[in-house]
Amino acid sequence: MMHRKGKKRTGIKLTAFLLVLPLLLTGCWNNRDLNEINIVAGMGVERTEGGKILLTVQVVEPAAIQSTSSGKGKGGSSQPKPVFVESCEGETVFEAVRGMLSVIDKKLFLSTAQILIIGENLSRDGIGEILDFFQRDHEIDYSMEVLVANGATPREILEVETDMDAIPAVYIKGTVENTISRGTVKKTMLIDLIKDMGSRGRQLAIGQISKTGENEIRTEGTAVFKNGKLVGWLGPYETRGYLFATNKVKSAIVNVPADKGKIAMEIMRSKGKINVTFKNGKPAALTVKVKVYANVGGYEGRGKLDPDHLIKLEQSLAEEVKKEILMALEKSQKQYSSDIFGFGTNVHKYHPMYWKNAEKNWDVIFSMLPADVRVDARIMRTGISKSPVKKDE
Amino acid sequence: MAIVLAVFAVLIFYDLKEFIRKKEPARVFVIYFLFMAASLAVSLLLAAGRRPSSPAQWIEALLKMIGVMQ
Amino acid sequence: MEKEKISGIQLFLLLLGFLFGSTVILGPAMGAKNDAWLAIILGGATGVLLMQVYVAISLLNPSKALVDILREKMGKVAGNIIAILYIWYFIHLASLVLRDFGEFICTVTFPETPMVVVIAIFAFILVYAVNSGIEVLGRLGELLVPIIPLVTLIISLSIITVRDFTAFLPVLENGMSPVLKAAFNFVTFPFGETIAFLMLFPHLNKKDKLKNVVFLSAVTSTIVVIIVFFRDIIVLGSDLMSRSTFTPHLSSLLIPGLNIEPLIDINLLIGGGIKISVCIYAAARALSQITGIDDYRKLTGAIATFCVVLSIWGFGNVLELFIWSEKVWPYYSFPFQIAIPLLLLLLSLIKKGKSPNAGTKK
Amino acid sequence: MPGKTSKQYKNGNQNIIHDYTQISASEPIPGTIEAVSARLGEIFSDCCDFITREISCGRNGQIKILVAYINGFVDKRVLNQDVIHPVLNFLSGTELHEGSCIYERLKKCVVINNDIKEAGDMQQAVEGILSGETLLFIDGESKALVIGVKDPRGRQVEEPDSETSIRGAREGFVENLLTNTTLIRKRIKNPNLKLEIMQLGKQTKTDVCICYIKGIANEKIVREVKERLRKIKTDAILDSGIIEQFISGTRLSLFPTVGNSEKCDKLAGKLLEGRVAILCDGSPYVLTVPFLFIESIQTPDDYYDHAYFATFMRLLRLMALMVSTLLPGMYVALVSFHHTVIPFKLMITLAASRQGIPFSPFIEAILMIIAFELLREAGIRMPRPVGQALSIVGAIVLGEASVAAGIASNLMVIIVAITAICSFVVPPLIRATMLLRFVFLAAANFFGFLGISFVSVVVLIHLCRLRSFGVPYMAPFSPLTLSDLKDSLIMVPIWAMLTRPKILRQENARGAKGSKRQELKTRP
Structure with a gap:
């Protein structure tokens, strides 16, 4: 109470200051209305023939989306397109982003971008440099999906029109999300990419996207990088093997050959662990240990399910998974000599002394090492029916 | 530049009014003006685009001179 | 003069807020990369000890603030000179934290806003807080500081799904020296900075609590920083962690499906706000004691203005700021945080030994 | 705002001051009925609601009495039944020479009404009339009887519109001060419930009542309330809202530091917590101080429910x-x-x-x-x-x-x-x-x-x-008072609320145990 007078004065002063201040400010920095931005749903980067960066954006027209989804269509008049695709060239990514302003009406807002599609040409030249922009800009969403386009330019992919979702980018992201139940594409978020790029002893691997029809895309397979440059692809099954080894399979369907047919096994859970065994202070083998838990999903062949058969089935499932892993290992070791599994990281963590010397030519060492893959499969449930439909027997 | 001057003018005006009303001793004025003059001078220089070498740099130089840092 | 009293819990929370300060944003001891947790533990332990030194000084000179102690133990002239140096140090510290705050806000949220505007408004609000008195500051701390660990906890829990628990391996890859260096950095920032609290300790209403309060706050903040570190390294990996400008902010961006970036702003606003307020209060209080001005409130405005200018003046850009904070700050702080306090402790102990009266009273 | 209004009043005051009928502090009541009647007529000139009635009674009609009151204030039926009728009856058999003791006898044995006071001078008499009492003058006496036969008419006690609750009493305060004090007293039957009255407002002379429980309320706060009330210098107190503005002490704050309520049970609870209430005649809103932030989110229902x-x-x-x-x-x-x-x-x-x-x-x-x-x-x-x-x-x-x-x-x-x-x-x-x-x-x-x-x-x-x-306004959060947190955001069951709010009163913090705990339970 003693200082009431003084306190009161500061109070007035403060209020006056706070009220007058906004008036003094000539403009409101960073204040951008939602009306004044273009909401980007997807992005693509590619290298042109001339060696420049070609940035493609897929921009959403919210009003059009709203009217298509809520079905409020006023009838008669043609529906406005929910998205438009626009491209712009530039020496750098950022320049291209800014250059875009001369083609479109409002500022681009990149934070909502769901996918980033990297062109094949650019990937072959190396993606390290262009990623820096996406890492540095404060408006980029780190959980954005990154894909490498195979056989089509990013623009072609972004221009796909699909009936499944008004926004193609969301559709593409959806197909990638489905990877959880397929296990045939590597789901790569931007943050994973940034992390992997910096981490030692691991090469990049990014999911692959290709165009299969006029308005259809397919996300399957993996692009393998070496030192930031695209060196090749893994097919769907190799990708799955790779994901099994790196513990990224949540669910998958593995077909096991059976008597005159196939049995589809649904992988419910899978645990993968990679390791490098050392002998006499030198790496001796690459070990991959995988444990899968599966259910019998479909029995499309002859025979019946009994405990003995189940054990056999477990073995052949393990064999199947092992085959896939070996395929992936083989390709990355022998064909690409690129350690996408991250065996090197493992060495770095547990044998830092050895790693110091070996880091430089780890690729060579990696491609030489023998692989030791152990898969342990377990069948948990067999579904609602006990045995398959009896056929002509 | 003009904005800097205006802001300082308002600040000093407010405080001085208070000080004079309360009949503060001279040392309050002295210390107050010491700080304000230093601030004003530096901010005018900064506003003019000429950054004088900062205390942080002096300290760094001093430490290097003594030999604490390389 | 010492009429205003704060309770033990208020001091605890003020200290906690001060220690969190910009620490929660900058992620100290990141120089040691993978081994930062070791550096944090080492630095934390040393920091706890160092803060106990300050407590000992305060307990040996009951109800005396830093300036009085300096003048009493070192003589009037030398004491005053050192006190003036301390005032400079507090002002400098406040301006550094202001700059951290400004850089963070302008990098992360408002890239088009001039930094000086953000800093000036913030400083103005803090002057209002400081002028309300230490009691109000204490009460404010009670309301606001608990938010910081809460937010940290929320963020940590929500990104625990993105994980790689072996990320902190290998241990001691580059030997001990970067760890020791980072630990030293961690002692000087933030623990040593609590030297400013020597101006506040006399306000505590129950002296016997001082020791525990200070100890607890130092330990708590060390634990929280360790949690923050492990969270960041698990989520980001050591490489990205050491490359990012504001590590905890980056990891908060990774919360799946939700972006709670503004919460981090709040952390810095509270922690940094308390740190700056305490520094400005300490500087103004010390200055008013030296010059014999009855009320420190008359000086806060001028000091805060100077802090704002100094914060802009100090560094050309954010990189300069970071490099300076990492390389120069520890050495610069050494005399203020460690040398002079130890000397004061020694002098206080000697004086206490000499006068048996004081000895028996304790 | 109040400053402005009072200024206006003051200016008006200056202009009409000479026409204003003034009664000096100790003007005696004139000895004869005629003089009294004349003087009252002068004072209450142009007041159509003022009523005087001269009655001549006694055996020959020599004894004159004068009844004066303001129309509408007085319950006429009661006045006739309890006052005039017995007086006439009694006087009909009395001679004039016995007049010397008529006054005493009237006061002691005749008038049936209980609420009888004496007016010794003209000022008291006029004040009595103005506050709704009936004055009985007797020829030859320099004293007058002040008889309270107020008509209690006014708004019925009903449920307040502004504060409704599901559980709890439906009674709300009304504009009548006496009714309000009764409502409180009905809930707290304790002689320690003190009701101190004072008059505020130069023109309106409004009755303002400070209410607290001695021994529970903090003496310091009670003293502070009285002090602040005494300092009010204004012409008119038309509502407790005006008092609130005068005593809040933080004129620039957006946040209220004085509480108000229309609900009796809520007020009783506040009093039992140790707060001080200020009742103002003519306003159904009763003020409570101190008012803390947390009270804004408390309602009486909370205490009656789980x-x-x-x-x-x-x-x-x-x-x-x-x-x-x-x-x-x-x-x-x-x-x-x-x-x-x-x-x-x-x-x-x-x-x-x-x-x-x-x-x-x-x-x-x-x-x-x-x-x-x-x-x-x-x-x-x-x-x-x-x-x-x-x-x-x-x-x-x-x-x-x-x-x-x-x-x-x-x-x-x-x-x-x-x-x-x-x-x-x-x-x-x-x-x-x-x-x-x-x-x-x-x-x-x-x-x-x-x-x-x-x-x-x-x-x-x-x-x-x-x-x-x-x-402190933000108590019990800051400063943190652990024992008071039980009734803040988190409420513990009533049987666990053993202590009164500490922050209101540092000493005597321990609430009454055992049977008296009952009392504490009803505190909203």
Whole structure:
């Protein structure tokens, strides 16, 4: 109470200051209305023939989306397109982003971008440099999906029109999300990419996207990088093997050959662990240990399910998974000599002394090492029916 | 530049009014003006685009001179 | 003069807020990369000890603030000179934290806003807080500081799904020296900075609590920083962690499906706000004691203005700021945080030994 | 504002001062009925409601008495039955020479009414008449009987409109001070319940009553209340609201530091907690001090209901308080600054709803909120039947048409609606939130969430330095008083509330145990 007078004065002063201040400010920095931005749903980067960066954006027209989804269509008049695709060239990514302003009406807002599609040409030249922009800009969403386009330019992919979702980018992201139940594409978020790029002893691997029809895309397979440059692809099954080894399979369907047919096994859970065994202070083998838990999903062949058969089935499932892993290992070791599994990281963590010397030519060492893959499969449930439909027997 | 001057003018005006009303001793004025003059001078220089070498740099130089840092 | 009293819990929370300060944003001891947790533990332990030194000084000179102690133990002239140096140090510290705050806000949220505007408004609000008195500051701390660990906890829990628990391996890859260096950095920032609290300790209403309060706050903040570190390294990996400008902010961006970036702003606003307020209060209080001005409130405005200018003046850009904070700050702080306090402790102990009266009273 | 009004009164006062009938402090009552009648006629000239009646009685009609009162104040039936009838009966057999003891006998044995006082001089007599008593003058006496036969007419005790509750007493205070004190006394049957009366207002001479429980209330606070009341210098106290403004001590704060209530059970609870109440004649609103922030989110119902439920409701109220102050600001910050925070799907919805709106979100929000506040104000001021029509018009115009016309986005309508709903949940702070909403809006428009946090910090600093009669406003949160937290956001069951709020009174903190605990239970 003693200082009431003084306190009161500061109070007035403060209020006056706070009220007058906004008036003094000539403009409101960073204040951008939602009306004044273009909401980007997807992005693509590619290298042109001339060696420049070609940035493609897929921009959403919210009003059009709203009217298509809520079905409020006023009838008669043609529906406005929910998205438009626009491209712009530039020496750098950022320049291209800014250059875009001369083609479109409002500022681009990149934070909502769901996918980033990297062109094949650019990937072959190396993606390290262009990623820096996406890492540095404060408006980029780190959980954005990154894909490498195979056989089509990013623009072609972004221009796909699909009936499944008004926004193609969301559709593409959806197909990638489905990877959880397929296990045939590597789901790569931007943050994973940034992390992997910096981490030692691991090469990049990014999911692959290709165009299969006029308005259809397919996300399957993996692009393998070496030192930031695209060196090749893994097919769907190799990708799955790779994901099994790196513990990224949540669910998958593995077909096991059976008597005159196939049995589809649904992988419910899978645990993968990679390791490098050392002998006499030198790496001796690459070990991959995988444990899968599966259910019998479909029995499309002859025979019946009994405990003995189940054990056999477990073995052949393990064999199947092992085959896939070996395929992936083989390709990355022998064909690409690129350690996408991250065996090197493992060495770095547990044998830092050895790693110091070996880091430089780890690729060579990696491609030489023998692989030791152990898969342990377990069948948990067999579904609602006990045995398959009896056929002509 | 003009904005800097205006802001300082308002600040000093407010405080001085208070000080004079309360009949503060001279040392309050002295210390107050010491700080304000230093601030004003530096901010005018900064506003003019000429950054004088900062205390942080002096300290760094001093430490290097003594030999604490390389 | 010492009429205003704060309770033990208020001091605890003020200290906690001060220690969190910009620490929660900058992620100290990141120089040691993978081994930062070791550096944090080492630095934390040393920091706890160092803060106990300050407590000992305060307990040996009951109800005396830093300036009085300096003048009493070192003589009037030398004491005053050192006190003036301390005032400079507090002002400098406040301006550094202001700059951290400004850089963070302008990098992360408002890239088009001039930094000086953000800093000036913030400083103005803090002057209002400081002028309300230490009691109000204490009460404010009670309301606001608990938010910081809460937010940290929320963020940590929500990104625990993105994980790689072996990320902190290998241990001691580059030997001990970067760890020791980072630990030293961690002692000087933030623990040593609590030297400013020597101006506040006399306000505590129950002296016997001082020791525990200070100890607890130092330990708590060390634990929280360790949690923050492990969270960041698990989520980001050591490489990205050491490359990012504001590590905890980056990891908060990774919360799946939700972006709670503004919460981090709040952390810095509270922690940094308390740190700056305490520094400005300490500087103004010390200055008013030296010059014999009855009320420190008359000086806060001028000091805060100077802090704002100094914060802009100090560094050309954010990189300069970071490099300076990492390389120069520890050495610069050494005399203020460690040398002079130890000397004061020694002098206080000697004086206490000499006068048996004081000895028996304790 | 009160300053201005009192100034006006004073000026008016200056002009008519000479016409004003003045009664000097000790003007004696003239000895004869004729003189009394003349003097009263002079004092109450041009007052049509003033009634005098001369009665000649006694055996030959020599004994004259004069009855004077103000029409409407007095219950005439009681006056006739209890006063005039016995007096006439008694006097009919009395001779004049016995007149010397008529006065005493009338006072002691004849008048049946219990409430009898004496007026020794003219001033007392006039004051008595003005405050509704009946004056009985007797020829030859320089004293007069003041007989209280007030007509208790006035509003019936009924349920207050402004504060309704599901459980608990339905009785609310009325405009009559006496009724109000009775209502309190009925609930606290304890001689320690003190009711001290004083008159305030130079012209209105309003009865103001300070009410507290001795031994529970903090003496310091009681003294402070009296001190502040005594300092009030004004012409008119027309409502307790005027007292509130004089004694609050924080004239610039948006937050109330004096509480008010119309509910008797709530007030009794506050008194039992150790607060001081101020009753003002002519106002059904009773003031309580000190008033702390936490009281805004407490309601009497909380104490009558299950503690878990009460806790939940309190948390809900706090949330509503925050929503009603922050929501429009948050929305503006979100839409104009922090696009990164918005999830993609929501972003599209938001952007679609903003499409084609000519105003910035800030202007849009201000327009909508002002429209709503206008509607609210009009709803209060309008005659009730018209109000119905108004609300329909308002709902259609605000809700439907403005969206259809593209002036406001439909999301903004929802935001304003939620804000409005939430603002009614915490009535004591309704004004504070209303104004703060605009401040937050402006801050959000310039600095987004940062601006909002800046303003929040300023508001918090303000709240932390605010005191109500010396008690920190934000108690028990800051300063943290652990024992008082039991009745804050989290409420423990009544049987666990053993102590009275510590912060109100440091000594005697321990509440009564055992049977007396009953008393504590009813404290809202």
